[in-house]
Amino acid sequence: MLAQNVELLSDDQIQTIHEASLGVLQEVGIRVLNETAREIFCRHGCQVNTQTGNVCFPQELVEKWRKIFPSTFRFYGRDPRYDITIPDDGPAIATTGIAPDVLDIENGERRRATSEDLSRIANLVNMLPGIDLFFVSTLLSDVPEDRYSLNSLYISAKKCLKPIRCGVNTVQNFKDIIALGECIAGGTEAFQERPFFYFGHTASISPLTINNESTSMVIEAVRRGLPSMAAVVPNSGLTAPLTSAGTLVLANAEFLAINILIQMVKEATPVIYYSLPATSDMRNGAFSCGGIESGILQMGCAQLARFYGVPSGGYAGATNAKLSDAQAGFEKGMSPMAAMLGGLNMVMLAGLIDALMVFSYPQLVIDSEIGEMIKRVYKGISLDNDELALDVIKTIGPGGLYIDSQHTLRHMRTATYFPDIASRQSWQKWWDTGKYDTQARALKRVWNILAGDNPDAFSPDVDAKIRATFSDSLYVSV
């Protein structure tokens, strides 16, 4: 394991940001558009301005509540084999969402995503070793929007045993996902014990706003004991100060506010310091989630999360590239690596291109490989006697070769990472076998996985039960 995280900020600097955020919460406050949330804040000692809806947080109150945040967050898979707890089992690699479009698997053209796409994606995520968490990647153009969550989770859970998160934006959607979870788990209690669906929400909106409908769902979920991931999404230059320090102060204040609300609803509810920091390009306003600033800001967020003793996670490795080209490669390589080295426990990087607007099949496979390499770095190196290899260094001595030693034989399958997509062929062999580029090799892998059986698909019994329960609201045939 990495001996220590790379610290972007000094202890003093972290303290400065923390205190600045406390100042923002106390003096500027958060505009809370949800009445129940305002009542909860008020009951616990925040100052609520009934005219503006602004809620100000006394510093001692924030200091008291932030100490209640639990130190771990557990993701349950439908199969316990895929359970993952952060920070202990991290870094966890996750897919990103939710894109309206895909690049068509056959012709590569951009079009709206369908349930057939999502079914394939879930199948791929289930089989790809570099991805731990499936955050539903696309919208479904063939499903009515008020049934989106139910249908996307049904399709996803049918193919993927890893923990699944989907977007929920209406109360109906929220009820649907709980009902589906209970149906799959075999009852309310069983689902509550292992809640393998996670809902992402945008209750917190930059700058300094807690919105209405999502917040109702957050409160309901927390009361039911269901895990909730509150995203903080500051956009430097637009919804946050352009400077990284200012963005961190704002994001940190927002993180504290929404997660203190969650604790006030139910103490010790697990939380994640969950963020999507990105800059806005001052030349044209473009959402620049592929910018290196996202990696830098995630290093800061991860460090702040450690300061509060909570797990961290979020987008690092979104890209503004339009295809799986070199830009996609370096944007999806550099920020995630920086974020992981900075201690980000959950790195969301896989599947999407074009500023999170398009899903790409080959990119998902490439990103799984990036995820595996990032984990490899995190794993670090072991220094036991066998790995130190002093004996073999002595035996071979100056001028020899290590390739035929017992030591090499013993370690040859595990000492190095074998990439699946990166090519190490000779030029001649690469040329003779069709001179495929990265994207083409990744697409071949996509087809290979999809051609195989997915042993983890729903049993026909479970499927029949779900179909019967939701006969009015399941629109998909996959």
Place this chain on the structure above:
Amino acid sequence: MADLNAISNTLIKGDAGNLTSQVKAALDEGTAASEILNKALIPGMDVVGERMENGDMFIPEVLMSAKAMSAALGILKPLLTDEESKSAGRIIIGTVKGDLHDIGKNLVAMMLESAGFEVVNLGVDIAPEAFVEAVKEHQPNLIGLSALLTTTMTQMQKTVDALKESGLRGQVKILVGGAPVTEKFAQEIGADGYAPDAGSAGKLARSLT
């Protein structure tokens, strides 16, 4: 004789304080309000537009110029005839139903104002019927629909349909924008125009009026 060129340059620099003094001074010297508008301010904003398109000016600079322009217009407007002070057009703008994101939309509103439009900003979470009512009330030339969430962009279609049903579709041009929106989507739902970013919204709006 007032230095119209200097006024243009102050506008391009986005210095509202100096611009208003210079405009007042020019008026005091006897320069006609229409001359200041047509020979200093409008040419100045044209330069701003060009420079933005070339990447020489960044959006915050453009917005400063727009604010300065608006301050200068505040002084000139009472002195201009209705014909002289006519805006490039009126546009109502709002984020569609179910979507509470207004920052991008507000940025576009600022850019449209800087392009000379009179903007009626309806806010967020605007239902199709509310857009229809607003068209009846404000009689705009254009209507701008914004969505950030991929789950709410479908409301754009519903809004276009509501305008058709109300019989008002022919009176207004519809512009759509927002991160998940594409040119193709705009065409599919029957909108008249799509701008990929705030910077190009003003130009698009001008091309449609």
